[in-house]
Amino acid sequence: MIPASFDYIAPQSLEEAVRALADHGEEAKLLAGGHSLLPLMKLRLANPKLLIDLSRIPGLRGIRHEDDKIIVGALTTHYQIESSELVKEKCPLLSQTAGAIGDVQVRNRGTIGGSLTHADPSADWPAAILALGGELKLSGPKGERRSAPEDFFLAPMTTAIEPTEILTEIRVPVLSQRCGSAYLKMAQQASGFALVAIAVWLRLGRSRLVEEIGIGVTGLGEKPFRAQAVEQFVRGNKLTPKLVEASASQVAEGIEPLEDLHAAAKFRAHLARVYTSRAIQEAAKKIKN
Ligand SMILES: Cc1cc2nc3c(=O)[nH]c(=O)nc-3n(C[C@H](O)[C@H](O)[C@H](O)COP(=O)(O)OP(=O)(O)OC[C@H]3O[C@@H](n4cnc5c(N)ncnc54)[C@H](O)[C@@H]3O)c2cc1C
Structure with a gap:
């Protein structure tokens, strides 16, 4: 399958890339690893007139x-x-998440920025960045701005990025010694994309009291989300198997689970509960005493 013809430029600076994007508007597309964009172009679902390669x-x-x-x-x-x-x-939540993406070839070419802006509802990065309360730095003709991931993912394949903006950096907090993290995914076997995946980090204090916790979910709903109901259930309480089970049962509350040929909605909701419980327990086990 051959894409429609297009022009190609490889700007040498961010300013040059922003200018090119502003000049060509929706007719232009940024090229990062190409692992999501090029398949769309080959299927002619995306037909940019100009590719702006970010690699230089x-x-x-x-x-x-x-x-x-x-x-x-x-x-x-x-x-x-x-x-x-x-x-x-x-x-470590970032390396745990990265290691779960696709296969070696995909991991060698695909980029974190491309994945976040592509915003596939089953992509891995959004869950981790949401859990960590990260921050996305965007550059456009009006300068720089920062976006919280909660405000960034709007709908399947849709983010709050303007057509003239470039995602330049992702900032996440350092996790302290008393923190543990885990990324657990039930993958769709052919692609590796998540049927459901859960990213968790937590910090335990004395007597296993949960001082802080962040949980991101992908694959379950039409966009990734932070599982605030589960976090609130756990935060400030002693981490016991009973608490983990009870909290995990809240993960799909208020979410309409996706349903497709890979998994029924009920199955996805069930997976989310089981994986949330396992991910919290695994994250707690990683804490060094
Ligand atoms: C076989 C296969 C298996 C895969 N399995 C998984 C998986 O298990 N989990 C998973 O999460 N993903 C998976 N992916 C997707 C992979 O992670 C892609 O690399 C990723 O979705 C897109 O990153 P990219 O760098 O290739 O972006 P590109 O394909 O180059 O770009 C994707 C989109 O983002 C835009 N864009 C890119 N960079 C920026 C930027 N800095 N600022 C603004 N816009 C930008 C582009 O214009 C385009 O619209 C898989 C892909 C393939 C082909």
């Missing part, structure tokens, strides 16, 4: 530690995040 823009790729934050460039590949020692030490 300095500073969009890489991972750094600043104060209490880990900052990931939007063009950083899933594999770079999965294999980063800095990430494993400071925010």
